[in-house]
Amino acid sequence: MYSPLMQSIFEREDLPIVTAETLDDFARNNGDTILFVTGDWKRHVEVNDVAVILPEILKAANGALKAAVLDRASERAVQTRFRFSRFPSLIFLRDGEYLGVIEKVLDWEDYVREINRMLAEGPKPIPAYKFPEGCAPAPAAAK
Numbered sequence: 789m790y791s792p793l794m795q796s797i798f799e800r801e802d803l804p805i806v807t808a809e810t811l812d813d814f815a816r817n818n819g820d821t822i823l824f825v826t827g828d829w830k831r832h833v834e835v836n837d838v839a840v841i842l843p844e845i846l847k848a849a850n851g852a853l854k855a856a857v858l859d860r861a862s863e864r865a866v867q868t869r870f871r872f873s874r875f876p877s878l879i880f881l882r883d884g885e886y887l888g889v890i891e892k893v894l895d896w897e898d899y900v901r902e903i904n905r906m907l908a909e910g911p912k913p914i915p916a917y918k919f920p921e922g923c924a925p926a927p928a929a930a931k
Contacts, residue, residue, distance in 0.1 A: 789860055791829040794839040801843045803855055808862035808869075815884040818854040820907060822846075825858045825866060827875025834893040838876040845878075845899060871917040885911035 790798065798805070806814045806823070815821050824842055829835040846853055858866055863875075870879050874891035880903070881887060888906040890899065 790826065790857075791836055791839075793836050794826065794829060797839050797843060798857055801846070801855075803842075803857050805859050806856045806862075807859045808865040811856070811858070811862075811866065812884055814856050815881040819883060820849075820853050820887075821881045822853055822855040823858055823866070823879040823881065824855060825863055825872070825875065825877045825879060826860065827863065827877075828860075832875045835876045837893045838878065841893070841896075841899070842878070844896075845903065848900070849903075870914055873917075880906050882907075882911055886914045887911060 797803075803824075804814065811823065815823070822842065822845065824838065826832075826835050826839070842855060846855055866879075867873075870886065870889060872879070872889045872891055876892065878890045879886075880889065887910070888902070890902055894902065
């Protein structure tokens with residue numbers, strides 16, 4: 789399910805595991821939240837890196853952010869809902885409303901800039917799904 793490193797971090801940091809069904813309750817009851825969507829740690833080499841970075845983000849926020857980890861069985865449902873395309877991802881919510889997503893690993897300065905931007909802008913609609921470059925559907929045929 790999760791790597792041994794991730795499991796130890798989740799336990800040490802007391803990060804709850806939420807499902808697609810329990811996510812909304814967690815997010816609505818915790819203000820500004822981060823949902824860590826890991827993906828398969830054996831396929832996505834950056835998963836352990838983000839697991840190490842997440843507690844540092846929480847510490848830098850001085851209690852202003854709460855985090856949870858998404859149960860692996862809920863990943864596709866949440867991916868469809870929030871329309872992100874890469875793992876690992878950090879989804880930011882305010883009282884359950886969408887703020888944005890950070891996909892994959894960033895430099896620390898980029899995390900700080902992106903998180904501050906999302907928090908300052910506030911909730912917004914979930915963006916339309918974007919196909920990865922080179923994977924866009926063929927244009928509709930003219931009639």
